[in-house]
Amino acid sequence: MTGLFERAGRQLLFGLDPETAHGLSIKALKCGLPPVRPAPRDARLAVRLAGLDFPNPLGMAAGYDKNGEVPDGILSLGFGFAEVGTVTPLPQPGNPKPRIFRLVRDSAVINRLGFNNEGHDACAARLTARRGKTGIVGVNIGANKDSLDRVADYEAGIRRFAALCSYLTVNISSPNTPGLRNMQARRELAELLGRVVAARQGLANPDHRARPIFLKIAPDLVDAEMEDIAAEILAHPIDGVIVSNTTLSREGLSDAVQAKQTGGLSGKPLFERSTIVLAKMRRLLGPKTAIIGVGGVDSAETALEKIRAGADLVQLYTGLIYGGPALPGRILRDMFELRQREGVTNIAVLRDTRTEHWAARPL
Structure with a gap:
């Protein structure tokens, strides 16, 4: 019956405007819906990274829960961690609607949301209210579109x-805020990371001074840009990188009409490009820097391939749109079965087993 309800739910949501459907899914999670089959819990799927103990390597990427409304609802679907945001200091409406477009034949989405969110105060109030609850919840931070000092x-x-x-995740890779990706250039990135690290070091509580910081980068990078980014990451005491955000590329899309929409493309077509960038960054950063892989994850096979390419953890979002709320549990059960079938002691041992394969591929 679960599959029947899931198919009916998808049909209902896909009959709505994508942004309306997204809002309904947030409301459903607030109400404790939908019920899903519990995901397996096994220590051999656990990952320790950046001082944190992740129960499994599968997370929800930023962009879904922009305002920190339902992190615990997300975790209840089986995710090992949830990332809320992107949240900016001041509330902002984002770009004009419509601004989300489904490419169903491609299992993809184009969005040009533009960091629409309720601002720091609203998100902080919700996260303050959940203090004392378990579960790993990250916050993805951004800059207001009209900010006079984005680094501030x-x-x-x-x-x-x-x-x-x-x-915390420092997001400088959205294509929907004009000029934001320019902060990936080496001089701008050096200033950003220096000031972000100093801000963390200036916190009063020693525990907070140890809070991990990740940098989220774009997939639309050439080798020289990746080399500069890697050099600055290694030069500053941040904990890792998230690869990657959405792409401006439209290569290989079958939906020629929707492909003309401006914005960032996510979903299945992003898998190859984002995985190549991931592997190249792993080769540049070495084995110690943490990497979270994002882009086109919609199955245990794609999640595990990200890990083989060099990721410690993986995230998804668009895959959930097409796979439904039971997708995290399916992925984890398939991972669990593969681990048993192949005699893998821990999922982490698969990391880097195909890094060179992916890093050698052209973008």
């Missing part, structure tokens, strides 16, 4: 949320 916005995010989350 990131510093403010560090100071505001370090006490309220498990880790």
Whole structure:
């Protein structure tokens, strides 16, 4: 019956505007819906990374729960961690609607949301209210579109949320805020990371000064840009990188009409490009820097291939749109079965087993 309800739910949601459907899914999670089959819990799926103990390597990427409304509902679907945001210091409406477009034949989405969110105050209030609850919840921080000092916005995010989350993600890779990706250039990135690290170091509580920081980068990078980013990551005491955000590429899409929409593309078509960038970054950063792989994850096979390419953890979002709320449990059960079938002692031993294969592929 679960499959029947899931198919009916998808049909209902796909009959709605994508942003309306998204809002309904948030409301459903607030109400404790939908019921899903419990995901397996096994120590051999656990990952220890950046001082945190993840019960499994599968997380919900930022962009779904922009305002920190349902992190515990997300975790209840089976995810090992949830990342809320992107949240900016001041509330902002984002770009004009419509701004989300499904490409059903491609199992993809194009969005040009533009960091629409309720701002630091609203998100911080919700995260304060969940204090004492278990589960790894990260906060993805961004800059307001009209900010006069975008780096200061990131510093403010560090100071505001370090006490309220498990880790922080500095997002400079959305294609929907004009000029934001310019912060990936080496000089701008050096200033950003220096000031972000200083903001963390300036926190009063020693525990908060140890809060992990990740940098989220774009998939639309050339080798020289990746080399510069890797050099700055290694030069600053941040904990890792998230690879990657959405892409501006439209290569290989079958939906020629929707492909003309501006914005970032996510979902299945992003898998190959984002995995190549992931592997190249692993080769540049070496074995110690943490990497979270995102882009086109919709099955145990794609999740495990990210790990083989060099990821410690993986995240998904668009895959959930097409796979439904039972997808995290399916992925974890399939991972569990593969681990048993192949005699893998822990999922982490698969990391880097295909890094060179992916890193050698052209973008």
